[in-house]
Amino acid sequence: MGWQLVRNEETEALRGPGASREDSARMVVTGTLGGSVTLPLKWPSGQQVGSVSWTTRSAPVAIASVTLAEAGGPDIFHQAETRYWGRVSVTGQDRSLQISNLSSEDAGSYRAYVNLRRSPVTHTQEYILQVYEQLARPHVTLSSRMGENGHCTFILTCVAESRGGPVTYSWTPLEPWTVVSHGGSVLSVSLRPRDHALMFTCTVQNPVSNSSSYPVSVPHFCAGSGTTVGETVIGTLGESATLHLEFPAGQEVENITWSSRGLLAVLRPGPAGKPVLVVETQGPYSRRLSISHPGYSLQISSLRLQDSGLYRAQITLRTSPMNITKDFTLRVYEKLQEPNITVSSRIMNAGTCFIMLVCSLDQAGEDVQYSWDPHGQGAVMSHGGTTLSISWRSVDSDSYRCTVRNPVSQRSRSFPARPLCSASFLPCSLRKEFLLFGILGALGIKSI
Incomplete structure (x- = not known):
């Protein structure tokens, strides 16, 4: 207040x-x-x-x-x-x-x-x-277009569910090749074929609250050439995802057919314009489909990893002989677990401890990104960011944190460098006893 x-x-x-x-x-x-x-x-x-x-x-x-x-x-x-x-x-x-x-x-x-x-x-x-009202977590949709100069333009649209009052939008990160429009709710990202994949987050804010979307990964390539690809929707395993459907204002709908590797549902306008589900699949989507109102958007609940794929809505209008088709690409991700850190160390000259840290996941899934913090001078990341090699001295950071991210979650785990390197400097017989007592194990660290 x-x-x-x-x-x-x-x-x-x-x-x-x-x-x-x-x-x-x-x-x-x-x-x-x-x-x-x-x-x-x-x-x-x-x-x-x-x-x-x-x-x-x-x-x-x-x-x-x-x-x-x-x-x-x-x-x-x-x-x-x-x-x-x-x-x-x-x-x-x-x-x-x-x-x-x-x-x-x-x-x-x-x-x-x-x-x-x-x-x-x-x-x-x-x-x-x-x-x-307190703002809920916004969701971000993704579409892309391949330009004639070989650049791929991605359009990220941030959608905030708010029943009243102004909402402000912001994106991170913002770079010279990103453009914000439509009051900040739309971010355009222009990438060249050699550019690496990126991840963006949308934050919505009103005078009493703010909320951020799950990080959305922008791939390093366009999924098509010369045409606008379907809208990409990110979903979380076990939760719900909505394929938002809009059609020209003033047009009267005859029916809408949803399909994905076969027929999913057929909708028709009912009383007061509310959509009625006249045909529904009895396959793996049984009892998991619903229709949002107003509109004809399709919601899939209790998401499974197998739900990822292409979805298509075919709209038949009463007022036009032309049908409208809209495609969606649904990507379902599982929330990540805490990563594992495997370490090895050896003594270097001049009192320097060489450490190699390997960050891994038991079940990584797709589109996982790895990062380390701090990543100071002399540190080298390799193998897609999963490995960090450092030459540690007593004046350096006491711990290093590995963070894993996918489009719906992120988790971190820290490694305390000082105890391990202190053990490395002990005489060989004492170091064996040090390891025998499980000091490293007590830190939750695996040792090679």
Whole structure:
């Protein structure tokens, strides 16, 4: 919850009959859907307040009022039987108004009337309440086109599910060959054939929350030549994925046929335009298909690795003799487990310990990327980033971390270098005893 002041733009709809003096600014207050928010009240300096009442455009009467006792007795608080009933209270020494269990309908203008003792003057304070929801994790779709110059342009579209309020988009990383458009929700990446694969993350933010997508891998090649390939959808094993379908505005749908290595489903418009599933496969997709509304997007639940592949929607329109076809490539990935680190070491001259670290996964799957941190001067990565060779000295980092990533997850594991290299410098007989007692094993490290 936060607030700020904005310039006052007075409207007749909120003018109270006793308001003879108005503040020069209205305060913007931000709240979270389902949470609480406080409309802070500031009294006129040096003045004694007798009562305060609060109004809003959505209620015909004051939603709450409080009368302050003169001799230190209890205040008298009253709330009208409006939709705010049971959700408003007075808090703090300044008797600010608190609204709980916020809904999107609570957003709007509010006004506090402050009545002074022994004075006909009524001061007003005006507020604008903005209510936002906590953002869910956005999803990113991927498509590509091969240009005449051999460059491959990938289009990443970030989709955030938000029921209200502005959402800002940002991408990481941003490079000179990336272009952001459509309010930041679309990222265009131009790659040449010799460029390596890249991974991008979309972050969405509103005034009360932010959330990031799973990392999305952009391959080093286009899946086609001269034509736009199908939209790539990333799914997680055991979860759901949606193949988002749109068709030209104003067009009337006759039916839609979904297929993938055979017929999946046939849809037709039903009552009130809601799609009806008239044919559904009884194969491996049985009871795992559903249709989102509004629209004809296909959702596949309880994803399996075998679900990866090409999907096609064929749209037949009543208002046009031309059918529309849209292709999708679904890629299902399993969330990665913690990687294993295998190490070996030997003593070098001048007190330097040479270490080779090998990062591996029991079940790697596809599109796994490996990285090491720190990766300082003199360190060499090889074998696709799975191996790190370093010459360690006592002034170097105490540990090195291997991180594995795929488009839906990332996991890390650290290796403490100092204990291993300290053991390496012991005499041979002591080193054998050192290993015998399983010090390395206690660190969770395999030794070659």
